[in-house]
Amino acid sequence: MSVKECHHHKGKKHKLFKRIFWGIVIFAFIVLLTVLIIWAILKPTKPTFILQDVTVFGFNATVPNLLTSSFQVTLSSRNPNDKIGIYYDRLSTYVSYRNQQVTYRTSIPPSYQGHKEEDVWSPFVYGNNVPVAPYNFLGLSQDQSDGNVLVIVKVDGKVRWKVGSFTSGHYNLYVRCPAFITFGPRSTGIALGNNAVKYQLVQRCTVGV
Numbered sequence: 001m002s003v004k005e006c007h008h009h010k011g012k013k014h015k016l017f018k019r020i021f022w023g024i025v026i027f028a029f030i031v032l033l034t035v036l037i038i039w040a041i042l043k044p045t046k047p048t049f050i051l052q053d054v055t056v057f058g059f060n061a062t063v064p065n066l067l068t069s070s071f072q073v074t075l076s077s078r079n080p081n082d083k084i085g086i087y088y089d090r091l092s093t094y095v096s097y098r099n100q101q102v103t104y105r106t107s108i109p110p111s112y113q114g115h116k117e118e119d120v121w122s123p124f125v126y127g128n129n130v131p132v133a134p135y136n137f138l139g140l141s142q143d144q145s146d147g148n149v150l151v152i153v154k155v156d157g158k159v160r161w162k163v164g165s166f167t168s169g170h171y172n173l174y175v176r177c178p179a180f181i182t183f184g185p186r187s188t189g190i191a192l193g194n195n196a197v198k199y200q201l202v203q204r205c206t207v208g209v
Contacts, residue, residue: 044084044161047113049205050076051153051177052120055198056189059181061144063129065137067102070126071095073153075177075205078118084161086113089170091157093123097149098136103127108155112162125153147186153177159209177205 057070073093079086091108094101106123113119132140143149155175161168179201182188189197 044163045080046207046209047086047159048078048080049155049175049177049207050078051179051201051203051205052076053198053200053202054153054179054181055192055196056181057194057196058126059144059149059183061132061137061140065132065134066129067097067132067137067140068128068130069095069103070124071103071153072122072124073177073179074120074122075153075155075175076118076120077113079113079116082115084163085115087111087160087162087167088113088173089158089160091155091173093121093125093153093155095125095127096152096154097132097140100133100136102130102132102151104130108157144183147182147184149181149183151179151181153179153205171209174208175205177203179203 052074054074055072057072058068059070060068073095075093077088088108088111090110092105093108094105095103103125104127106125108121108123111119140149154177155173157173158170159173160170179199181199187197189199192198
């Protein structure tokens with residue numbers, strides 16, 4: 001083979017590789033553009049959460065700057081989308097008071113929620129001798145004495161959107177549900193025995209994604 005023929009052969013191989021490369025790039029671009037167009041048309045709507053009720057099994061703030069508490073919360077979530085499913089990954093729930101976490105985190109099992117579907121979770125959330133900042137503890141003690149404590153039931157985690165066979169990456173999920181816990185003569189709860197009190201709330205939560 002002459003030098004001229006060798007260069008010609010290499011040139012053909014180079015053009016072939018170049019065509020394959022650009023073919024892959026164009027195909028990937030078309031797929032990505034199609035997904036983005038579908039995504040823009042469907043416009044996924046974030047799920048809605050409602051705090052149905054809270055059952056208080058214990059709420060003890062007698063030891064200075066320490067709180068021992070036990071709750072069972074019932075949360076319902078609904079997927080409002082017609083054509084988009086939601087994967088809930090690595091969810092955990094806990095209770096906070098004045099922006100301070102006052103219970104341990106409880107994990108919620110991963111799940112998939114189809115179009116227009118609704119799920120209900122009833123996790124137990126508790127904390128034993130959880131440290132509370134002194135300024136928060138003063139407010140907590142005063143609120144409990146007044147018979148009305150506002151706590152926030154929080155859910156943090158990751159979600160993924162499913163459109164047809166396409167599944168998105170992870171997005172952060174933040175759910176905040178206010179719950180008024182009443183004590184003494186002002187209590188609006190239902191006594192269940194063994195000092196447990198159930199509060200029917202049906203409180204809409206704020207959701208951030």
